[in-house]
Amino acid sequence: MFAAAEADPQLSKEEAGPLEDRLRTALLKAQYARLKQEQRALLIVIAGIDGAGKGASVCLLNEWMDARHIRTLAFGEPSAAEQGHPWLWRYWRSLPAKGRTGIVFGSWYRPLLKEAARKKPRQKKILAFTQAIRDFENTLAQNGVQVIKLWYHLSQTAQRERTEKLLSDPDTAWQVRPEDIKAQKKFARLRDAGALAISLTHEAHAPWTIIPAADKQMRDISTGQAVLAALRKRRIEPLPHAAQASTPVHAPAPVPTLNDLDYAIKLGDDEYDKRLPEWQGRLARLARHPAFGKTPVILVFEGQDAAGKGGTIRRVTRALDARQFRAIPISAPSREELAHPYLWRFWRDLPEPGNLAIFDRSWYGRVLVERVEQYASEAEWRRAYDEINQFESQLLDSGAVILKFWLAVSKDEQLARFREREASPFKSFKITPDDWRNRKQWDAYVQAANDMFRHTSTQACPWHVLSANDKRHARIAVLECLVEALEAAQDRNSP
Amino acid sequence: MFAAAEADPQLSKEEAGPLEDRLRTALLKAQYARLKQEQRALLIVIAGIDGAGKGASVCLLNEWMDARHIRTLAFGEPSAAEQGHPWLWRYWRSLPAKGRTGIVFGSWYRPLLKEAARKKPRQKKILAFTQAIRDFENTLAQNGVQVIKLWYHLSQTAQRERTEKLLSDPDTAWQVRPEDIKAQKKFARLRDAGALAISLTHEAHAPWTIIPAADKQMRDISTGQAVLAALRKRRIEPLPHAAQASTPVHAPAPVPTLNDLDYAIKLGDDEYDKRLPEWQGRLARLARHPAFGKTPVILVFEGQDAAGKGGTIRRVTRALDARQFRAIPISAPSREELAHPYLWRFWRDLPEPGNLAIFDRSWYGRVLVERVEQYASEAEWRRAYDEINQFESQLLDSGAVILKFWLAVSKDEQLARFREREASPFKSFKITPDDWRNRKQWDAYVQAANDMFRHTSTQACPWHVLSANDKRHARIAVLECLVEALEAAQDRNSP
Numbered sequence: 001m002f003a004a005a006e007a008d009p010q011l012s013k014e015e016a017g018p019l020e021d022r023l024r025t026a027l028l029k030a031q032y033a034r035l036k037q038e039q040r041a042l043l044i045v046i047a048g049i050d051g052a053g054k055g056a057s058v059c060l061l062n063e064w065m066d067a068r069h070i071r072t073l074a075f076g077e078p079s080a081a082e083q084g085h086p087w088l089w090r091y092w093r094s095l096p097a098k099g100r101t102g103i104v105f106g107s108w109y110r111p112l113l114k115e116a117a118r119k120k121p122r123q124k125k126i127l128a129f130t131q132a133i134r135d136f137e138n139t140l141a142q143n144g145v146q147v148i149k150l151w152y153h154l155s156q157t158a159q160r161e162r163t164e165k166l167l168s169d170p171d172t173a174w175q176v177r178p179e180d181i182k183a184q185k186k187f188a189r190l191r192d193a194g195a196l197a198i199s200l201t202h203e204a205h206a207p208w209t210i211i212p213a214a215d216k217q218m219r220d221i222s223t224g225q226a227v228l229a230a231l232r233k234r235r236i237e238p239l240p241h242a243a244q245a246s247t248p249v250h251a252p253a254p255v256p257t258l259n260d261l262d263y264a265i266k267l268g269d270d271e272y273d274k275r276l277p278e279w280q281g282r283l284a285r286l287a288r289h290p291a292f293g294k295t296p297v298i299l300v301f302e303g304q305d306a307a308g309k310g311g312t313i314r315r316v317t318r319a320l321d322a323r324q325f326r327a328i329p330i331s332a333p334s335r336e337e338l339a340h341p342y343l344w345r346f347w348r349d350l351p352e353p354g355n356l357a358i359f360d361r362s363w364y365g366r367v368l369v370e371r372v373e374q375y376a377s378e379a380e381w382r383r384a385y386d387e388i389n390q391f392e393s394q395l396l397d398s399g400a401v402i403l404k405f406w407l408a409v410s411k412d413e414q415l416a417r418f419r420e421r422e423a424s425p426f427k428s429f430k431i432t433p434d435d436w437r438n439r440k441q442w443d444a445y446v447q448a449a450n451d452m453f454r455h456t457s458t459q460a461c462p463w464h465v466l467s468a469n470d471k472r473h474a475r476i477a478v479l480e481c482l483v484e485a486l487e488a489a490q491d492r493n494s495p
Numbered sequence: 496m497f498a499a500a501e502a503d504p505q506l507s508k509e510e511a512g513p514l515e516d517r518l519r520t521a522l523l524k525a526q527y528a529r530l531k532q533e534q535r536a537l538l539i540v541i542a543g544i545d546g547a548g549k550g551a552s553v554c555l556l557n558e559w560m561d562a563r564h565i566r567t568l569a570f571g572e573p574s575a576a577e578q579g580h581p582w583l584w585r586y587w588r589s590l591p592a593k594g595r596t597g598i599v600f601g602s603w604y605r606p607l608l609k610e611a612a613r614k615k616p617r618q619k620k621i622l623a624f625t626q627a628i629r630d631f632e633n634t635l636a637q638n639g640v641q642v643i644k645l646w647y648h649l650s651q652t653a654q655r656e657r658t659e660k661l662l663s664d665p666d667t668a669w670q671v672r673p674e675d676i677k678a679q680k681k682f683a684r685l686r687d688a689g690a691l692a693i694s695l696t697h698e699a700h701a702p703w704t705i706i707p708a709a710d711k712q713m714r715d716i717s718t719g720q721a722v723l724a725a726l727r728k729r730r731i732e733p734l735p736h737a738a739q740a741s742t743p744v745h746a747p748a749p750v751p752t753l754n755d756l757d758y759a760i761k762l763g764d765d766e767y768d769k770r771l772p773e774w775q776g777r778l779a780r781l782a783r784h785p786a787f788g789k790t791p792v793i794l795v796f797e798g799q800d801a802a803g804k805g806g807t808i809r810r811v812t813r814a815l816d817a818r819q820f821r822a823i824p825i826s827a828p829s830r831e832e833l834a835h836p837y838l839w840r841f842w843r844d845l846p847e848p849g850n851l852a853i854f855d856r857s858w859y860g861r862v863l864v865e866r867v868e869q870y871a872s873e874a875e876w877r878r879a880y881d882e883i884n885q886f887e888s889q890l891l892d893s894g895a896v897i898l899k900f901w902l903a904v905s906k907d908e909q910l911a912r913f914r915e916r917e918a919s920p921f922k923s924f925k926i927t928p929d930d931w932r933n934r935k936q937w938d939a940y941v942q943a944a945n946d947m948f949r950h951t952s953t954q955a956c957p958w959h960v961l962s963a964n965d966k967r968h969a970r971i972a973v974l975e976c977l978v979e980a981l982e983a984a985q986d987r988n989s990p
Contacts, residue, residue: 021920021921024920024921025920025921027921028921028924032924055816055817056813058817059809059812059813062809062822063809064921066924067805067822067824068824068826068855072817072821072822074816074817074818075818076818080575081576105817105818106818169772170776171772171773171775171776172772172776173776174776174779174780174783174814175779277664277666277667278666280666281665281666281667281668281669284669284670285669288669310562314554314557314558317554318551318554319669321550321569322550322553322567322569322600323569323570323571323600323601324569326567327557327562327567329562329563331563334831335830336829336831360563425516425519425520426516426519426520426522426523426559429523429527429561
């Protein structure tokens with residue numbers, strides 16, 4: 001794979017000069033064309049063998065292109081805060097908006113390369129990282145973020161000569177990091193790790209380019225050419241949906257459809273007044289227990305309009321300390337959110353360990369309102385089931401508790417509540433023309449919800465579909481479910 | 496001050512019922528009117544004696560108003576990340592946008608109240624906190640964020656009775672925190688601390704309201720009424736500029752005007768080629784030294800168009816690790832940024848300790864381009880000098896290093912560079928009609944820059960005004976200045 005690069009090809013200054021001039025003009029033109037059309041974002045992953053001039057190439061791109069629209073995204077060892085999240089979290093959060101370019105240093109290949117360079121690489125880990133990378137890059141490609149990956153390479157001799165030259169001058173010696181010296185001794189292992197990573201993840205929609213890096217001119221021109229080709233590419237070809245073959249992450253969980261739910265279930269006033277403080281008390285004690293500090297908790301509330309999501313959420317939050325939860329109402333995406341992949345905004349709202357994020361509506365909007373109102377294309381909402389399952393699966397793997405509630409009301413009950421709200425001076429704000437319009441699409445929403453349960457209710461992360469015709473029943477059921485989930489998490493976390 | 500509240504006034508359910516209905520309707524109406532007009536943001540500070548139902552009042556406001564447009568901003572002890580920043584940083588970052596409401600729990604009164612409740616309060620600390628709070632609230636008032644402050648209060652007897660009642664039932668006992676028990680014993684001290692804080696910071700533009708909290712109905716109605724009055728207020732009256740009396744934070748530093756700068760200063764090619772790697776090497780070693788991890792560094796680059804800011808920044812960043820700096824180009828504010836106080840966006844971009852933020856243009860835009868092009872009113876840019884001095888002063892107090900560079904070119908040299916850029920196929924993107932238009936305003940910009948130096952060059956944070964007619968001279972001067980500042984910081988931080 002690296003034979004051509006390890007031949008250390010050269011380009012004289014005389015040859016490179018005119019090439020460089022043309023390249024810089026073309027790069028700027030291509031960059032502006034993208035910005036103007038707010039086309040796809042571009043992520044340039046910088047990887048490669050140590051001492052091949054990766055840092056200098058980042059500077060080069062900032063010099064050759066208009067640096068105001070480029071952002072260098074450099075990641076070191078995960079910080080304490082990052083360790084409490086899925087490992088892809090930090091990359092999701094910093095995705096550039098459409099039209100913009102991000103240069104990624106310390107990318108999502110880091111853990112895979114590290115594992116592959118071990119004396120005895122663990123196959124299981126390698127497969128898991130590879131699968132996660134593929135899913136991630138495929139989701140990006142589908143959602144308007146183009147990815148190209150540059151591998152900087154040179155021969156072992158050239159690597160050693162370069163290091164020695166730098167070390168010989170005290171003013172350049174700092175450019176050689178202690179890791180670089182170590183890397184020299186492991187040249188063969190690091191090269192093989194790179195070859196493995198590249199062969200496992202080279203895809204038409206996220207291709208690798210190997211950059212010969214022994215000679216500065218050759219490295220610069222090759223870098224510029226690779227980026228230019230990417231900027232000029234009209235479309236990226238993500239895998240066809242069927243071929244994505246994201247193995248089902250968790251087995252499906254049986255879930256009732258909205259049609260066969262028991263809407264008659266009720267809780268008496270006395271019973272409710274007795275049970276509410278009991279469950280709130282249990283929740284309060286759990287949330288204040290030191291073991292809770294290790295767990296991020298994510299609550300999702302979906303349901304028909306007027307099903308009582310707000311009131312239920314308040315019954316939960318009353319048992320919590322205001323500093324440990326955030327209630328996040330989800331409405332139509334902002335312009336900035338539309339310029340990013342669909343799930344980006346939700347990645348940014350994830351809770352730290354010891355905190356709860358309570359979503360009043362959620363990422364499921366994609367397969368509910370966006371499907372029914374045709375804000376999303378059929379291809380978009382169909383593939384969202386997989387994207388959502390991957391998202392939740394990564395959250396679960398990182399130790400999060402996720403609970404998804406659907407509060408269901410019957411069509412008659414909703415009508416009664418709409419009328420009651422309209423009649424109340426301080427509830428009428430909750431009824432808008434949108435609500436009446438949605439109601440006309442009742443059957444389409446029921447269909448969308450039932451499809452959603454079928455595709456996204458897994459054993460690890462099932463939907464809790466609750467009748468909310470009686471609000472008291474629904475509130476107690478939610479509290480009960482939350483308390484049990486937190487108790488289970490506490491048992492898992494206790495030594 | 497608290498006599499009325501400590502009489503523990505009551506309101507029967509019968510009296511409260513009709514009041515509540517009217518209040519809720521009026522609150523919603525006032526909330527929507529604000530949202531629609533994107534008027535001022537509203538911050539409601541929740542403070543008061545322990546066990547007075549502060550948490551319940553946050554829930555109440557979320558229930559009585561439209562919770563989708565309210566955000567609860569709850570702060571505990573500062574986290575490790577927060578401790579590396581000025582103490583007001585976390586409040587600045589989470590300011591709500593115009594039209595929106597934030598409820599602040601664990602507000603900027605926390606350190607002042609804590610200090611005032613000590614057995615022997617330190618007057619110096621109390622004055623420093625008070626001054627910082629006043630400056631902060633005044634800046635908010637001037638910049639479209641209204642602040643009201645609610646102090647929840649009840650008698651010592653009522654406090655004790657409430658706690659005993661809660662403790663007597665296992666389902667409500669969790670509502671009593673260990674701090675609450677402690678607070679009971681310190682009732683007098685906490686009350687006096689509250690009285691002191693209130694009397695020092697009660698201003699027409701950020702008033703305190705004392706809420707009698709022994710009786711639930713009385714507390715709820717009083718809370719709603721205070722918030723309603725704030726929402727309905729047409730304008731807030733910030734102090735007239737002259738009366739703000741923000742004592743000059745640091746003595747002014749003498750600084751040359753652009754007119755009497757020596758533009759002939761030059762550095763020979765050989766000299767430059769020798770010194771550049773020397774200074775970059777020193778910078779590289781400093782930035783990799785463990786002591787650097789304690790210091791956040793902020794570099795500000797301003798100057799005429801084509802003065803060579805970009806090239807100078809690249810000479811600095813080449814000596815740095817990509818993970819430890821962020822280059823931040825400042826252009827026209829986005830819609831979200833316009834909905835917040837002017838300095839908000841810069842508070843969000845501050846570096847962690849051990850990192851550098853390099854601003855290519857900065858908060859000084861307010862007194863440069865916004866002044867000259869009349870994007871800001873005269874009142875706005877005139878008061879910005881004080882706001883900026885306060886901002887930088889807080890950064891310095893938190894241990895940051897700030898260096899402000901003005902790269903100056905003569906009018907002839909700028910013309911030569913404009914022409915050269917236009918002639919180059921890959922530099923012409925740097926010349927826009929804006930640049931030619933700005934050039935016509937040359938004298939106005941010089942005047943604005945000179946005024947800015949006079950008002951914002953302090954002993955602690957002086958402007959470095961450098962001739963950049965010779966780019967090599969300016970680059971070396973910047974590197975030298977940065978290295979010296981980091982060395983001084985390292986000496987300070989070494990034990």
